[in-house]
Amino acid sequence: MEGNRTAQHPHENHVPPPGYDPTSVARWAAEPDKRPGRTAFQRDRARILHSAALRRLAGKTQVVTPGERSATAWDASPRTRLTHSLECAQVGRELGAALGCDPDLVEAACLSHDLGHPPFGHNGEQALNEFAENCGGFEGNAQSLRLLTRIEPKRFTGDGSVGLNLTRAALDAATKYPWPRGAHPTDPKSPKFGVYDDDRPVFDWVRAEAPGTRTTFEAQVMDWSDDVAYSVHDVEDGLHAGHIDPDRLRREPERQSVFAVAVGRYVPADTDPAELAEALDRLQAQEWWPHGYDGSAVAQARLKDATSQLIGRFCLAAEGATREAYGGGRLTRYGAELVVPNDTRMECAVLKAVADRYVMQRAEQERLRADQRIVVAELAEALTARAPKGLDPQFRALFDQAADDRARKRVIVDQIASLTDASARSLHARLTGRM
DSSP states (O other): OOOOSSOOOTTOOOOOOTTOOGGGGOBSSOOOOSSTTOOHHHHHHHHHHTOHHHHHGGGSBSSSOTTOOOSSTTOOOOOBHHHHHHHHHHHHHHHHHHTTOOHHHHHHHHHHTTTTOOTTHHHHHHHHHHHTGGGTOOOHHHHHHHIIIIISOSOEETTEEOTTOOBHHHHHHTOSSOSBTTOOSSOTTOOOOSBOGGGHHHHHHHTTTOOTTOOOHHHHHHHHHHHHHHHHHHHHHHHHTTOOOGGGGGSTTHHHHHHHHHBTTTBOTTOOHHHHHHHHHHHHTSTTOOOOOOSOHHHHHHHHHHHHHHHHHHHHHHHHHHHHHHOSSOOOTTSOOOOOOHHHHHHHHHHHHHHIIIIITSHHHHHHHHHHHHHHHHHHHHHHHHTTTTSOHHHHHHHHHOSSHHHHHHHHHHHHHTOOHHHHHHHHHHHHSOO
16 A cells, blocks of 8 residues: 655645644545545545445444334434444534634544444454454454555555545544554553554554654544543433433442442543542432433433533533643644543443443343354354355455455455444355354
């Protein structure tokens, strides 16, 4: 992947938006702008919005599996990866703009942050990582970079696909873990990483001016917006589905079971549970906190107000603390760090733990996850035995061009990662003969 990274097309707009320098709007492969007047980041946002990868997120699990029947009659349609990404983008766009970021750039990062997630959410990610162990592993964030710079067909050079060919700043803002596998800056055993070995050329280009493993300010806004959106909305979905009873959060040992989930998973393992108890108490003391939910129109309105209040609470806390640390003006790229007060992080973590405890840890969900892992593992085995049969035309061509078994296995991983929950089950049934 050796695109033209220096030549400029005479009609390409290289004027960066306020607060950004010319290197931030550079693209791996230079290209003209079809309509003068748009900024480079507006083009990035449009490309992601029109991508097939974003549309496919409509069929990928967020927390409640798409199509899952509810135990209650008032269940609203649960969020998918797509609706979560759209909501994350709305939160990030407004928070970023309030802090001086280019709003289109932050929105582009938020829209693309989950593009690499495979079918069945983090459960599918775990199964694919096991299959891909000897070819570099699998990580949804590294897959997002691969998709944006290679897999999603939009631009080609003489060396092949350059994916959506986004700007350097957009790719950097979408990079939550800017290091390769096993190179976590503080925990070498961490499974989190942001680039596969064979995508290092474009990654190194993106990160050419980065100070080590530090993420950009826009990526930090994206990351917090992701936390805010899913912590709040997962609880909202759990209430709609009848899985969460707010009244139980007033009683022991229910509260301690929630705090136990939070410690080590959503907050550092040495966190005092008393901090989490205080965080939950603060939320429950708010006038708008949903102390009950019966599915009535009034209850639905109160719940929607609570989600709005929570999102505003978490974002305003981060905005205020960041402005206190850095003052006014535009905060962009590597010029600042997003400051989120510890009390706010504790409140967000409690919400995550509530959804985890009462939605994700249900017995039927564990049985479903076990079945999903079998589907992914058997699908990977079947494709390995039959490839290129079973591969989509795009991946069949890549499989035929692959230089060795390692590269061919990566193509199979890319194919599975591109599937929705339903298409993964359909392909599995077709290749294995089991429904």
